[in-house]
Amino acid sequence: MHVKASVFLIFCGMLFAVSAQAEDKPVCLIAGWENPASVCVAHTKTIAATCYICHGPNGKSSGAIPALAGQDKAYLVTAMKDFKAGKRETTVMKKYAMGYTDSEYEALGEFFASIK
Amino acid sequence: MTMQRRDFLKFAGASLAGALASASAHAKPSSGRPHIVIVGAGFGGATCAKYIRMWDPTIKVTLIESNAQYFSCPMTNWVLGGLRTMEETVQSYKNLPGYGINMVHDTVIGVDTDKRSVTTKDGKKIAYDRLVLAPGIEFMTDLIEGYAEGEAAGKVLHAWKQGPTLATSQATLLKKQLEAMPDGGVFVIASPPPPGRCVSGPYERACMVAHYFKQHKPKSKIIMLDGHFDVVSKGPMFKKAWKKYYAGMIDHRPYNLVTKVDHKSMIVTSEFEDVKADVINIVPKQRAGAICKLAGVRADSAGVWCPVNGITYESPKVPFVHVLGDSVASNMPKSAHVSNNQAKICAAALVEMYNDREPNSYPIIGSTSYSATSDHTSGPIAVVMRYDPDKEAYIRQPGGGASEDSDEINFEYNKTWFDHIWADTFA
Known part of the structure; x- marks a missing residue:
């Protein structure tokens, strides 16, 4: 009973968050799924750390693969959208762009823009 | 709902x-x-x-x-091709204690x-x-009759795991054997069916050894005894490169799982045939x-x-x-x-x-791997997998896969990838 009630409460809370767009919403979305805000913080830093493997630790490149650190957010988001749409020539980035969501492009753009 | x-x-x-x-x-x-x-x-x-x-x-x-140092597997194929030295594949652990890690050897x-x-x-x-x-x-060396004896005699190498020292690392030993092989010799490389470490690795190795042969021993041959049904990773890219750069040099034989090796007669036996070799490289199941x-x-x-x-x-x-x-x-x-x-x-x-x-609950794995096809061309494979807690599995996202061609720009990216993954892991 306790579990059911909790599920119901969370479900209601989620509907409220979605419909009311509360300012202090305790949730964030990953691929359309609701999460506590801390989960999205961890998610963003972890997917950003995936980028480090090719683009260099903290997005700071020492070679041919472009740096991400300190790039303009809008530039990074547009680049990902263009890769996905096939508007921009890529080697691996179209394959990556297709695996991530628009909100993840935004989160990554913000993350790398903040690294100086 | x-x-x-x-x-x-x-x-x-x-x-x-x-x-x-x-x-x-x-x-x-x-x-x-x-x-x-x-x-x-x-x-x-x-x-x-x-x-x-x-x-x-x-x-x-x-x-x-x-081990006192890290012996990388990525880039050891480049050593066989003469593109890099073994020393360049070794990474120091000296930076890790700086993160407050208690490093115990x-x-x-x-x-x-x-x-x-x-x-x-x-x-x-x-x-x-x-x-x-x-x-x-x-x-799992016991699955191949004669493997353990051949390895102990130094005549059968996997070179699929490196260390514990530079001198004893199997890529070092394999390179020496290839250098000692006469022109016109036969290099046999055998690989197991998946799953195993670095599925595209054997095909890159064939490219790199062929590159070395082309420069130094042009009459030599490579026979690939492949436990897979085909060139299963980056297949079109490798096949094009073999034709373009190493015509007639690489003989790829799929469905050819190795069951036995005799290091005295240098015969490698698969489920279908016996092959006489001058240098033997068998990657066992893992x-x-x-x-x-x-x-x-x-x-x-x-x-x-x-x-x-x-x-x-x-x-x-x-x-x-x-x-x-x-x-x-x-x-x-x-x-x-x-x-x-x-x-x-x-x-x-x-x-x-x-x-x-x-x-x-929704982690994402990205996987990128580059393979060199010559001393100036490489090609990538990339795939994104998202964890689905409903299915309790990582699901491959659409759009992933391998490039059909290798080229100069990806060769540059390949080199940067090495530098960056090493820096991200060890620096």
Whole structure:
């Protein structure tokens, strides 16, 4: 009973968050799924750390693969959208762009823009 | 209805995480902060140690590694091709203590998963709150008759795992044998069916050895005895490169699993034929590293690989033991990139749980691997896999796959990829 009630409460809370767009919403979305805000913080830093493997630790490149650190957010988001749409020539980035969501492009753009 | 179902699943995931977090709370040592012991300092283990410390410097991390230096497998094919030296494939561990990692050079010989401690060859007993195993692969040499004798005689090499010293590393020995081989000789490379470490590696190796032969021994031949049904990774790219750069030099024979080798007569026997060789390179079938057996986590149906929870990388079989990298039973490629990426997901989950926060139930693995086809061309494969807690599996996202061609720009990216993954893991 306790579990059911909790599920119901969370479900209601989620509907409220979605419909009311509360300012202090305790949730964030990953691929359309609701999460506590801390989960999205961890998610963003972890997917950003995936980028480090090719683009260099903290997005700071020492070679041919472009740096991400300190790039303009809008530039990074547009680049990902263009890769996905096939508007921009890529080697691996179209394959990556297709695996991530628009909100993840935004989160990554913000993350790398903040690294100086 | 969809939302409701998803939310229920979400809640179920959170409960599990909550249970894990409260279980780990009981495991806290008297100092108040957890001690995580990681065994194996490769792309999985070293990355996990470094990122736990970067994301929460209050967590105590001990990293146990047998070797004094890291011997990379990526780039050893380039050594065979004469593009790089063996020295350039070795990475120092000198930077890791700077992150507050307690680096121990020793070998774990026992694991007590009830009392949660490991014992080492030097007689140390190290207690853990969580144990992370990242040992890489172990070869099932007993599946090939004569392999062990041939390896002991120095006539049969895998060169699929390097170290423990530069002089004894099998890529060093293989390079010497190729250099000593007369022009017109036959190099046999045999590879097992998947799953195994670096599926595209044997085909890159054929390219690199062919590149070396073309410069120095143009009458020589390469026979690939492939346990796969085809060139299963980057197939079109490799086939084009073989035709373009090494016409008539590489004889690829699929469905040709090796069962026997006789190092005295230098005959390699597959399920279909006997092949006479001058230099023999056989990559045997593999399983999770030996310590996974000690810890009881080699728990898939065949007792070969280690199933894990895709959120935390904890073994569902043995609580408080996590597994990373090539030893994991999964549909992910067994690559350096995946090991490094899994390590970060595991590190993030542990950091969240030890700070009483829910771990992320939707991690994403990206896998990129480059293969060189010549001394100036490479090509990539890239795939994104998202964890679905409903299916309890990583799902391949559409659009992933290999390039059909290798080229100069990807050769440059390949070199940068090496530099960056090493820096991300060890610097």
